[in-house]
Amino acid sequence: MRLTMFTGPYPVGEMLGGIGLRLWELANTLADEGIEVIMACPPGSDPSWSRPGVQVRLFDETGWPHLVAQTDGVLTTDLPDARVLLHAYQLGKVLISENSPPIEHLDYHRILVSTDPQGLYDDLVARYLLQAWTSDHFVVRSSVERAGMLGTLVGIGRLSPAQHARSRALSHLLTLLPIGFTTRAAEIADAAPPTCTPTEFVWNGGIWNYYDTNVLLRALRDMRAAGRPGRIRFLYGPPVDQHIAEADRLLEQVNRPDLRDIVIYPDEPLPHTARDGVVKSSRVLVCLGRDGAENHTCHRLRLRDALLYRLPVVIDAHGASGDWVRQLGIGLAVDTGDPQEVTDAMNRLAFDQTAYDRCRAAIERVRPAHTYEANVSSLLAFLGAGNRALDAASPRQKTAVAGLLRRRPTLTATPLNPI
Secondary structure (H helix, E strand, O other), X not given: OEEEEEOOOOOOOOOOOHHHHHXXXXXXXXXXXXXEEEEEEOOOOOHHHOEOOEEEEEOOOOOHHHHHHOOOEEEEEOOOOHHHHHHHXXXXXXXXXXXXXXXXXXXXXXXXXXXXXXXXXXXXXXXXXXXXXXXXXXEEOOHHHHHHHHHHHHHHOOOOXXXXXXXXXXXXXXXXXXXXXXXXXXXXXXXXXXXXXXXXXEEOOOOOOOEOHHHHHHHHHHHHHOOOXXXXXXXXXXXXXXOOHHHHXXXXXXXXXXXXXXXXXXXXXXXXXXHHHHHOOEEEEEEOEOOOHHHHHOOOHHHHHHHXXXXXXXXXXXXXXXXXXXXXXXXXXXXXXXXXXXXXXHHHHHHOHHHHXXXXXXXXXXXXXXXXXXXXXXHHHHHHHOOOOXXXXXXXXXXXXXXXXXXXXXXXXXXXXXX
């Protein structure tokens, strides 16, 4: 079988990260199982990353319809190109979506400052609903996101007694692929030596407006004042083409005398192939978010690094990610509204070896259950069967898609992405 992944705005190459990294690891896992995978990727991607079973290609405005026509299945993620979805749907291709309801997008700067924020957000919702109506299978990263997707399918009218009769777990419709890593990534990471000056902490992902770096900096100041300073390394600055207010707030402070020597902020992009050694130069991952709907429903993709590199985590307790860390015992979940609680947690994992070793032991216990190879059986069974969903091409589905196009004719236009 040939599966073509359209990675949307997420590049594959040295700029790999987040959802792009998740798709790359999924592509490699499927290729190892005999699936031929083509990845159609945005500018900034590197076709030389192609390997046996996985072709990396640049998305081409004139060539993408041919890619769809020549494949057996199409996979899209969040911020999909609706033209691709519609073309694949009209050709009767198997459609897979890796997505969740567009909630974090409400924090995106381009939506907040848009002259028509509701219209821009409505476009994102329409794309999500188009995926929900046309996809034959869904890949989710957590039980929270599975519940959200099932709620969507109930709400739009796609679940039925017939679906339930086929599988009570609805495994023919959904694959839960949790935050994790491939065995190949683990082998590479385990062999990589640390390459940077050691730090106690690392902020191992991007900086977005739903994060709280101010409480982090306050904790670092308090630790220094108590005579136990800890250093932190930020791996990434904000995207050059976006204005991230939280990043502005961080940059206003990192060069102040009381932080300058304990906060390492990047002055150039970090290539993905250099990442292993940089992350392994730190002791503890830190990810602190603000209380909000985005945080309640999202599993941080960067938590992959906790399992891959065996690094305990200090994370906010406001939602799904904190619940996951707490459930697995791989770190400490804190109330970011209580600065002292944040400081205490960072102190414990940086300097209390007993607490640190307890989290490391938990990481070792749960690692095997979070490899991609251990979690793709439902998706492989679906791809192996090669069947579309039970309601594919039904009158209800056709009516719903026609209605979406009537209400949002922009779905047939080149998408304008908010990131």
